[in-house]
Amino acid sequence: MKSAIASLWYVSDAGTLGLMTEFYSHLKTAPIKAEALRQAQLAMIQGKVRIEGNQLTGINGGVSLQPQMASYLQQNIVGNLSHPFYWAPFTMIGSPW
Template sequence: MATLWKVADSSTASLMGDMYRRRTQSSLSKIEALRQAQIALASQPRTSHPFYWAPFVLMGNWR
């Protein structure tokens, strides 16, 4: 996971926690777990702006 943008600490912690939780509980691929976590964050009024969920990309093996 990488970003070249500034990120907000609290929303980033929420996104990462949600992504890893989804990955372990549902056996999702890394990219699908990230996608679902981003959608969940984007659906909340406080973090719906792309600043909070869009700056993250996966590098390397996405499986």
């Protein structure tokens, strides 16, 4: 079964990077895709996904970022990634399995 994750409105680069990185990390162990998305959104709500220095950190580790990319992303985050603006627009379309 095919499925896709889509946004319902404009999304930020930082929020998308954080959510998608966390989603694919959870997808390795989640029983269904919809659960992996839910876990990624919860991680963001709880402040467990953030950009610090040149690193995007999440529950299952981090991803190194180029200094220019990290700087760009940090400049475009208002508050932190736990705000609904960064994770709420995403929804799964199609099969959740």
